[in-house]
Amino acid sequence: MNGLLGLIDRPVHAVRRIGATVLFLFKIVAQVPAALRKPGYIVEQIYNAGGRSLIIIMLSGLFVGMVLGLQGFDLLQRFGSEDALGVAAALGLLKELGPVVTALLFAGRAGTALTSEIGLMRATDQLTAMQMMAVDPVRRVVAPRFLGGLIAVPLLTAIFNVVGVFGAQLIGVSVMGVDSGSFWSQMQSAVQTDDVMEGIIKSIVFGAACSLVAVYEGYHAAPTAAGVGLATTSTVVTSSVLILFLDYILTAAFL
Amino acid sequence: MQAEEAPLSAKDEAIVEVHGVHYRIGGRAIFSGLDLTIRRGRVTAIMGPSGTGKSTLLRLITGQSTQQQGVIKVWGEDVAAMSHATLFAMRRRIGMLFQSGALLTDLNVYENVAFPLREHTDLPESLVRQLVLTKLQAVGLRGAIDLMPAELSGGMTRRVALARAIVMDPELLIYDEPFAALDPISMGVILRLIQEMNDALGLTSIVVSHDVRELATIAHDSYLLSEGKVVAAGTPLELEQSQDQMVRQFMDGLADGPVPFHYPAPDYVTQLLADSGQ
Numbered sequence: 001m002n003g004l005l006g007l008i009d010r011p012v013h014a015v016r017r018i019g020a021t022v023l024f025l026f027k028i029v030a031q032v033p034a035a036l037r038k039p040g041y042i043v044e045q046i047y048n049a050g051g052r053s054l055i056i057i058m059l060s061g062l063f064v065g066m067v068l069g070l071q072g073f074d075l076l077q078r079f080g081s082e083d084a085l086g087v088a089a090a091l092g093l094l095k096e097l098g099p100v101v102t103a104l105l106f107a108g109r110a111g112t113a114l115t116s117e118i119g120l121m122r123a124t125d126q127l128t129a130m131q132m133m134a135v136d137p138v139r140r141v142v143a144p145r146f147l148g149g150l151i152a153v154p155l156l157t158a159i160f161n162v163v164g165v166f167g168a169q170l171i172g173v174s175v176m177g178v179d180s181g182s183f184w185s186q187m188q189s190a191v192q193t194d195d196v197m198e199g200i201i202k203s204i205v206f207g208a209a210c211s212l213v214a215v216y217e218g219y220h221a222a223p224t225a226a227g228v229g230l231a232t233t234s235t236v237v238t239s240s241v242l243i244l245f246l247d248y249i250l251t252a253a254f255l
Numbered sequence: 256m257q258a259e260e261a262p263l264s265a266k267d268e269a270i271v272e273v274h275g276v277h278y279r280i281g282g283r284a285i286f287s288g289l290d291l292t293i294r295r296g297r298v299t300a301i302m303g304p305s306g307t308g309k310s311t312l313l314r315l316i317t318g319q320s321t322q323q324q325g326v327i328k329v330w331g332e333d334v335a336a337m338s339h340a341t342l343f344a345m346r347r348r349i350g351m352l353f354q355s356g357a358l359l360t361d362l363n364v365y366e367n368v369a370f371p372l373r374e375h376t377d378l379p380e381s382l383v384r385q386l387v388l389t390k391l392q393a394v395g396l397r398g399a400i401d402l403m404p405a406e407l408s409g410g411m412t413r414r415v416a417l418a419r420a421i422v423m424d425p426e427l428l429i430y431d432e433p434f435a436a437l438d439p440i441s442m443g444v445i446l447r448l449i450q451e452m453n454d455a456l457g458l459t460s461i462v463v464s465h466d467v468r469e470l471a472t473i474a475h476d477s478y479l480l481s482e483g484k485v486v487a488a489g490t491p492l493e494l495e496q497s498q499d500q501m502v503r504q505f506m507d508g509l510a511d512g513p514v515p516f517h518y519p520a521p522d523y524v525t526q527l528l529a530d531s532g533q
Contacts, residue, residue, distance in 0.1 A: 121360075129357035132317060133423075134343040135374045 021216050027138050028146050028215070035143035045148025049110040049211075050156055056109055057102060061160035064097055065089065065167025072168065073176045085178050086187035089168035094191065094199040098161040100247050103206035106153055107239035111214035114145055115235040118218025119228035127219075142219060146211045153207025154200060161199070198254045205250060206243050213239045268295040269328075270427055270459045271316055276325035278308070278315065285311050286322070287483040293427075293476075298453050298460040300470040300491070303480035304505065304514050309463040310354075310431055312480075316461075317349060317429070318342045329427075347375065350420030354432040356412035358404040358419070364391070365400040368419045375423065390418040394448060410441025417448060421456065428452060430462045434469055442469060449473055467506055471495065479505060481514065 035042065068089045076082045118141060121127050127137040165187075172178040214235050221231035271293035278286040285308040293299045303309050314320045315327055318334045327334045329345055337345065358367045368387045372378060378386075391397045394414040404412060413433060420428060430449060434442045450473045453460045464470055470477065471491035479487040479494060479502060487494055487502045494502060504512030520526070 124360070125353050125355050125357035126359055128319065129351070129353055129359075131319065132346055132349070132351045133371045133374065133419075134346040135371070136343075140374065 020220075021212065024216050024219070025212055028143050028212075031136065031139040031143040032147065034139050035147060038144075041140075041144040042147045042151070045144045046152050046155075049106070049114065049145070049148045050152030053106060053109045053152070053156060054159070056105055057156045057160050058163050060101060060105055061098075061163035062167040064101055064160075065093065065164035065169075066171045068092055068097070068164065069168040069171030069176070073172055073178065082172075082176070082178050083182035084186055084190075085168065085172045086183035086185075087190040089172070090165055090187045090191050091195060093161045093164040093168075094195050095202075096247070096251075098157050098164060099199050099202035099206055100243060102157040102160045102203065103153060103210055103243045104240055106149070106156060106207070107210045107214070107243070108236055110149065110152070111210050111235045111239055112232045114149070114211070114214040115218040115221070115232045116228055118142070118145070118215060119221035119223075119231050122219065122221060123223040123225075123228060137219075142215045146208075146215050149211025149214065150204070150207045153210065154203040157199065157203035194254075198250075202247065202250050205246055209242050209246060210239045213242060269293065270295050270330060271461070272326075272328040273312075273316070274326045274328075276315065276322045276327060278311065278320075278322045278324075280311075284483055286325075289325070289480070289484060291478050291485055291488070293459060293461055295459050296453075296457065297475040298449065298462060298473050300474035300477040301461060301463045301480065302465055302467060302470065302477060302505070304465065307480045308483065309465075309480060313351075313429055313431055313461070313463060317346060317351065347423060348426045350423070350425035350428045352413065352416050352420050352428070352430045352433055354435050356404070356409075356416040358407075358412060358416055360404050362404075363400065364396065364402050364404070364407070364415050367404070367415060368422055370419065371423045386422060387418075390422050391415075393421070393451075394418045395444070408441070410437050410444060413437070413441075413445060414448070417445075417452075421452060424456070425458065427459045427461070430460065430464070432464055433462060434464055434466045442466075446473055465505075467508075481505075 069085065072085045072088045072092075073082055076084055076088065118127075121137075121141065127141065130137045130140060169180075169183060173180045173183050217231040217235045217238070221227045269292045271291075273289055273291045276286050276289040277284070278289075289312070291301075301309050301312065311320070315322050316329060316334065318337060321335045330348070332341070332345070334342070334345070358364075359370060362370065365387055368390055369383050372383050372386060387400075388397055391400060394417050396411060396414050396418065399407070399411065399415070404415075407415060433445050433449065437445065446469055449460060449462060452458055453473075462470060462474065471494075474491050477489065477491050477494055478485050481501055487497055487499060489497075495506060497503070497506075501513040503509070504514060510516050
């Protein structure tokens with residue numbers, strides 16, 4: 001009987017958590033106009049979440065682009081169409097790898113930092129103190145961090161893509177000997193505005209999802225060292241699964 | 256030493272009224288019929304053994320939690336019935352000093368004290384600076400404006416938190432365990448500040464603590480809580496002279512009495528024999 005109850009309990013708990021997260025999103029959205037009146041806090045958070053993730057994003061972009069260059073060349077060579085390497089790399093990065101890998105890295109680097117920061121603020125009474133000073137922590141702490149992440153992820157994705165294409169070109173053209181003219185001109189003629197838009201929309205959705213999960217987990221973390229640790233782990237796991245799930249939904253919707 | 260009586264003219268005006276409050280958390284009764292009154296201009300001490308819900312009472316008064324039964328009125332308004340906006344308007348008239356200080360760790364001392372001003376007013380920076388410096392001067396930490404919270408000692412943290420609590424000129428100041436884990440000098444400083452704030456700024460103060468002797472020197476009224484009720488009330492002198500067993504145990508710091516030394520447990524011998532399998 002207990003096992004059966006446990007079996008029902010888990011999905012009920014999961015659905016409750018999804019509901020609570022969506023309600024929390026509504027709370028944040030309601031505070032966005034007030035948060036926008038003090039843009040300085042949002043800019044600070046864009047720097048904290050985005051600026052500080054720049055190095056890891058650029059490094060990862062470079063390596064992903066270089067791998068694309070190698071794998072793409074190997075694959076296309078089999079069909080004698082290695083000139084299309086530029087197109088393959090650009091489309092792969094713009095539509096899939098750019099938004100997904102950036103969001104995954106963002107969740108691991110900035111999402112965990114957000115969760116532990118807000119969780120520790122809760123554990124050390126800072127959020128309660130704000131409430132006692134008649135300051136809504138959702139407006140002052142959560143909304144600027146959510147907006148910061150939402151804005152930072154698309155910008156980071158763009159940078160990831162640029163560095164990634166450069167990495168593919170570095171390997172494909174400079175090392176493997178693909179013709180530079182074909183690499184760039186084929187890319188230019190094959191990549192459509194819709195492809196770019198798909199990447200931008202994906203990165204915005206992933207940014208919103210990662211930031212929401214991070215601030216939700218932090219805000220609702222148990223006010224103990226173990227609670228903050230658990231919340232941080234949960235941020236990475238939930239964000240990663242959510243990004244891949246949303247990626248499938250969005251890809252299916254765009255095709 | 257006994258605190259001087261507050262002026263009688265305004266003394267009967269109740270700022271906080273707690274009537275018949277029942278509050279349970281997870282099946283455990285914290286309060287069962289709590290009644291007390293906090294009067295204007297006075298320092299009221301709320302004392303009691305650890306775990307009697309002193310801090311919970313502060314949460315109820317400030318609307319962070321809601322009681323299941325009974326009424327709590329602050330300035331005549333029922334806290335439980337307040338809208339979000341009314342509650343926040345009430346909190347702007349209250350300053351609260353947390354046990355941990357609860358300073359914002361990413362802001363320095365100056366910005367911590369300026370925080371409520373920046374959030375609630377559009378004062379020019381020059382005026383904000385003047386106000387912050389005045390309050391920091393009052394707590395003796397004008398020289399510490401550039402320090403970060405991590406660089407402050409426990410006593411300094413609480414003094415900065417006190418400066419922050421009074422920067423909006425509240426009418427009611429609430430102290431949650433202001434003396435906990437302080438050295439005697441810091442404790443003396445905080446005691447003096449509580450008294451000065453109350454007298455100089457015309458505040459009403461609630462001090463939650465179990466430091467009986469210290470509180471007796473500054474409190475006008477005191478309440479002793481135990482097992483969810485007020486077990487004794489009066490001036491610190493009246494409590495000191497009480498012959499009630501519970502009051503005596505608390506005032507004299509006796510290990511055993513109405514509050515037992517042992518947490519409820521099965522019979523000691525029976526448990527030892529059971530554990531050794533006999």
